[in-house]
Amino acid sequence: MSDPVRLGLFYTIIRPEEKALLAAAEARGVATERLADDEVTFGLDRPSGLPDVVLNRSVSHTRAVYASHVYGHYGVPVVNPAAVLELAGDKVRGSLRLAEQGIPTPRTVVALSPEAAMKAVEEVGYPAVLKPVVGSWGRLMAKVESAREAEQLIEHKSALASPVHSVFYVQEYVPKPDRDLRVFVVGDRAVAAMYRHSTEWRTNAARGATTAPAELTAELTQLALRASAAMGGGVLAVDVMEGPHGLTVHEVNPTPEFKALQAATGVDIAGPIIDYALEVARR
Numbered sequence: 001m002s003d004p005v006r007l008g009l010f011y012t013i014i015r016p017e018e019k020a021l022l023a024a025a026e027a028r029g030v031a032t033e034r035l036a037d038d039e040v041t042f043g044l045d046r047p048s049g050l051p052d053v054v055l056n057r058s059v060s061h062t063r064a065v066y067a068s069h070v071y072g073h074y075g076v077p078v079v080n081p082a083a084v085l086e087l088a089g090d091k092v093r094g095s096l097r098l099a100e101q102g103i104p105t106p107r108t109v110v111a112l113s114p115e116a117a118m119k120a121v122e123e124v125g126y127p128a129v130l131k132p133v134v135g136s137w138g139r140l141m142a143k144v145e146s147a148r149e150a151e152q153l154i155e156h157k158s159a160l161a162s163p164v165h166s167v168f169y170v171q172e173y174v175p176k177p178d179r180d181l182r183v184f185v186v187g188d189r190a191v192a193a194m195y196r197h198s199t200e201w202r203t204n205a206a207r208g209a210t211t212a213p214a215e216l217t218a219e220l221t222q223l224a225l226r227a228s229a230a231m232g233g234g235v236l237a238v239d240v241m242e243g244p245h246g247l248t249v250h251e252v253n254p255t256p257e258f259k260a261l262q263a264a265t266g267v268d269i270a271g272p273i274i275d276y277a278l279e280v281a282r283r
Helices: 018-026 061-072 082-088 091-100 115-125 147-159 220-233 259-265 270-281
Strands: 005-010 031-038 053-057 108-111 128-131 142-144 168-172 179-186 189-197 210-212 234-242 246-251
Touching: 005 018, 005 061, 005 270, 018 031, 018 053, 018 259, 053 270, 061 082, 082 091, 082 220, 091 142, 091 147, 091 168, 091 246, 108 115, 115 128, 115 147, 115 168, 128 147, 142 147, 142 179, 179 220, 179 270, 189 220, 220 234, 220 246, 220 259, 234 270
Parallel strands: 005 031, 005 053
Antiparallel strands: 108 168, 128 142, 128 168, 179 189, 179 234, 189 210, 234 246
């Protein structure tokens, strides 16, 4: 019998997802240490008493990335590792990787100045979607219908202090039904999928979209697994749109919530995540 695995849960707040993960770990007899991301400190030398694997559930992309780097430095595997967080959590780098792997994704143009941003919008055409390079829940995204709207938005972004807003990520607007798809991938398996319906063009569950179970067809499953593998694999949510030319991956989320998905589908999500973390620990 293998030695018991100690799991570290690196978190910001204990949401329903973290409660489900803790319950799933307890049901498997897995000892869990809670690691609050606003309390832990990291030295350069490996400390004693580290967990065997860390499940990274911080809602802060920056904290998640740096914590994953440090735990990796200590020799502790992390789900997801820093390389996956950095790639999937950065829309520019994520889009580049999708394109490199031949995975269908919306036409995207990146600009590094306000002047070039207007050129990028004109290249993409109207309506165009401007997104922050790092971010989730549909925050700070905007659809612009005209040059005037684009100019106003770019001027506003240019005035923001964060260096993230000095990079302009411009994407074509994909006409789709009043929904998109989210597929939850754990390791090499697509666990569940749901539709997110909204009367607004943004279909994030965090913005009030209604959810319904979606069938994991062979096409959808293969696309989600390809997108997940392109980012390095792990625990990932692949967001897919049904466009005029078929299914299109528009984002891969490296620290996904799953409360809405679990409620919509009735599929246990937390259990497979804990099982995968234990598998990673024993590699």
